[in-house]
Amino acid sequence: MKTMVSLEEASRLMSEMRQEIGTENVCLMDALYRVLAQDILAGENVPPFNRSPFDGYAMRAADLALASRERPVTLSVTEEVPAGHMPRLEVSPGQAAKIMTGAPVPAGADCVVKFEETREDGDGIIVSAQCKSGQNIIPIGEDIAKGTMIAPKGTVIDPALIGMMASLGMEDVPVYRQPNVAILSTGDEVVPVGAELTQGKTRNSNTYALAGALLAIGAKPVFLGIARDETEAIGAAVESGLRDADMIITTGGVSVGDYDLMQEALQKIGARAIFWRIRIKPGGAVLAARKYGKMILCLSGSPAAAMLSFHLLASPYVCRMAGRSRWQNEEIDVALKSGINKPSFHKRFVRGRLAVEDGRSVMITAEKQGNGVLDSFIGTALLGMIPEGSGPIPPGTRIKAYVTRAGNFEIGNGQLK
């Protein structure tokens, strides 16, 4: 087991473990935000015929070669082709077919003129301007050519992709199963949310915050409750989590001290420790271990530290397990809107929101950056990286920030709020 590793090393060590997950078919309406388990290729051309983009008349460009206001061309109308119906007749020289938006263009016609750009003339029409061959015709496969890649395996399905799959006739979608992630809180001081808060106790907020974060990245939380500060109780709870889920996340019992039992409890059940403690602060109290080929990630009992470690380590791991092709946290450059007054001995992450001001990416840090509560994580999605040994940082300084996938991603233009 390695100790006091860098954040990069911790991520690397975790990524050496590959947990793969099975696949399933879900119906189209249940596919939103699921992860595609196969490439989606267009099985056919869209449209499957030359199509009119608006209501008008389909005709032959050659007939209009000399058309002008002074020399309008008169054409007879063959038929009317509504959307959803096939033309019955060809368009021969001197003819036009009335055609509605989305309707197939009859054979013989090679351009469409808008309804408003023609005049009725008895049973026929008068056209006063030229038209090029192919003008105003949506050709076969113009929207989607057969065989085109619509979306690759590993894509998170969004509303537009659902619409696209519907247009391709897919009633079911092959997706990866959602990872089941068990959550265990440990600590004599932890009581359930609805329990009376007697002296010295603290409510089990970690379980709920982490469950919410897991739901936000498409995983399914499995609730293991609260284990007392006792290695056998903890060990038994971890074993049941490993049995019922793909991975387990615990909180509490990972700091240096007498009652920090996670290491001992995991040793007793034969789990293999991977690393303990990361050189960041807060969020450095993390123990990673494995058993049955499953990840056991033990976070701090302090809510902000746990959430931070979740974003930095658990979220990429879970997203990768879930089959996402983009699973690492995105990294962007941002200018810190306000400065940071205090120096940072350790590498640390401040929480904040992204704003775009005058075309520049700006980070608006949350007011309270304390470790005890989740305040600074509400309404934010950025983790701004402050390097180890930084002095006070003036406003406007550019830093790197991670964009968290389980955060609250709403851009503000800096002026709203």
Added chain:
Amino acid sequence: MKTMVSLEEASRLMSEMRQEIGTENVCLMDALYRVLAQDILAGENVPPFNRSPFDGYAMRAADLALASRERPVTLSVTEEVPAGHMPRLEVSPGQAAKIMTGAPVPAGADCVVKFEETREDGDGIIVSAQCKSGQNIIPIGEDIAKGTMIAPKGTVIDPALIGMMASLGMEDVPVYRQPNVAILSTGDEVVPVGAELTQGKTRNSNTYALAGALLAIGAKPVFLGIARDETEAIGAAVESGLRDADMIITTGGVSVGDYDLMQEALQKIGARAIFWRIRIKPGGAVLAARKYGKMILCLSGSPAAAMLSFHLLASPYVCRMAGRSRWQNEEIDVALKSGINKPSFHKRFVRGRLAVEDGRSVMITAEKQGNGVLDSFIGTALLGMIPEGSGPIPPGTRIKAYVTRAGNFEIGNGQLK
């Protein structure tokens, strides 16, 4: 009824209609992404006692006034206070209490020294450095002071807020009901997704794309199916949508032409038209009407135009109805990464992704900007505004872009993919 209105006028006309929605209580785990229906205030101090931030010893700063390496101070240990337990004794001069992370600080002590910064000495401890009064103590209410606003009414609940509400003992959360939005496709050419695609027909992708988009913004789609191009069938379907839902969105039948039946169908059922046609292209074919105090929004049958109008008009309307305090589309400045070759006679919106390159907000436009399919909406969330009468636009030009709430919001640094 107004016709050919600007986009701003269309938004304004729609916002004159206020549809308010009821509230309900949901349990904490069901609250993710729901909209708060009440301000959440902290009902108590967190922590409710002075707390130790790490494992160590709680003592009196006055005892350490002259402490140094050369002149270490010896203190006797009163007791050990584990997390979750109350101290039994006060700390008097010359004394210290061993204390664990999260445990309450005993009366009399006004600072905490880390375990690692002390040495054992028989039954007592030796401390070699000074400490200020209040140092390393998390005071009562430091994390959350009683009465503080945690999150106001109208906030979309994120994972961190769920955790915060759990720490405040909230098992149930007051939220707004989710709007029910009925979806109706119209058109003789439209067939269900699973049906065989005979000549001239097109699959009902609009219903699914819009349903996905509605789910993405927290609304519940109600499926009305497909109505033929016939005013009574359409009218009856609209009436049933208005009966079963808070609002109805239709697709098809709103362009200029013979078979554009929505206006007539709505007139026949006594709905009052608000506006028809917007000065943007694509997406300008929109009919808005009202009946029973409910919005009837009729979009184009063309998938990309329908999705565009949904983002520009339906989404803000639904988000506002859902109780969100931030319901309008955010507007940001972005630099267009590639140019736009063709001039734009009409005001139009190109689709693309946000990237942050060297601290600047950049828009990467989707390849195909055609009106027929949703391709350009997959994986994107930006609608870049191209003003009416623009010539070709060189790369790097800065434009305004809307950030869509039902789009796919993933920042890319421009180098991943």
